[in-house]
Amino acid sequence: MESCEKCLLQLIPQCLSAAYATLGTHPFSRIDVLIVPSNFSSLGMASPHIIFLSQSVLPGGSHLCGTRLCHEIAHAWFGLAIGARDWTEEWISEGFATFLEDIFWAR
Template identity: 85%
Template structure:
């Protein structure tokens, strides 16, 4: 299991620890079972304001997750985490040649989101 941390505004830290901290290892374990070793050495989650342009975004070593996902509870948080974790392989480790191929990254991440989340709920 790679090291993982959550960074959130102080007013959201407790809810992030309650909702997200248990989900991260479950989602990572599910991804390892399907794809093998994670391509990066750590995973941090940064909670961003709800006016962020999307529910989530992946970058090497960090996932940006909109605070609006917290209101959806463990299901929405879990599926968003799984989607962004999938981008570690499809979108970050293996990237599109240009924007015309971005649908491949999103397609794989969307498919794997369901597979990871289904497996994560069994952990």
């Protein structure tokens, strides 16, 4: 809880603001963040109305937590609102999300 309060609660508005400044209005009506156990299969995952973040990114400080949050926010546009035809093209949405995480984080 302390890690979330110290790090994540400050980062969410900043990361969303950077995303909105770059791409415009969020494509979905709501976004929640759920912290999942460290043994979750990845560091993060995005669904239309929820972002799953692994507990393992919280102790990494604001940079690791923030860049992962930015990456998952980017998936709202690239991967969810606009998606690949099938899993053979998943690299496209991952590529855009990885590129945009740096753009958002720099802002």
